[in-house]
Amino acid sequence: MSSWRPLRRLLTRSEMDIEASLLESAGIPTFAPDRQWFGFYASLEFGSDHGYRLYVRENDWQDARQILDERQLEIAPIYPCPACGGATRRLRRVLAIIALCILRNTFAPFPFYRRKRICLTCKTRHMPERPERFTAAETAQL
Numbered sequence: 001m002s003s004w005r006p007l008r009r010l011l012t013r014s015e016m017d018i019e020a021s022l023l024e025s026a027g028i029p030t031f032a033p034d035r036q037w038f039g040f041y042a043s044l045e046f047g048s049d050h051g052y053r054l055y056v057r058e059n060d061w062q063d064a065r066q067i068l069d070e071r072q073l074e075i076a077p078i079y080p081c082p083a084c085g086g087a088t089r090r091l092r093r094v095l096a097i098i099a100l101c102i103l104r105n106t107f108a109p110f111p112f113y114r115r116k117r118i119c120l121t122c123k124t125r126h127m128p129e130r131p132e133r134f135t136a137a138e139t140a141q142l
């Protein structure tokens, strides 16, 4: 019997559930200690950088890593980098975060983001096009 080893720290519970169920379906048992915590104290999720931890057994770690890496290759980024086509993330609103930290007299990485994105591999910054507005037919289906 081997011990649990941390595998991933994910930003949202949805991502954590997807990756945990992917590993479970491959026969790898997972342990997610934060799955219930934010359910009990949902207000803590906002403004927290704690994330959702995902653990696997020590002897399954390599297999789990390989499964998740293969899955990552299959997923095309929603906002690809214009220079290299890699995955991007939104930039933080630094001034808004600093202002709120001063106002609340705390130091916490509040999740305020800009529309501008940065590439995770080549660090190119770009402003993606605004998506098309929902049509009346699309909103009526919701």
Ligand SMILES: [Zn+2]
Pocket: 081, 082, 083, 084, 085, 086, 119, 120, 121, 122, 123, 124
């Ligand atoms: Zn790039």
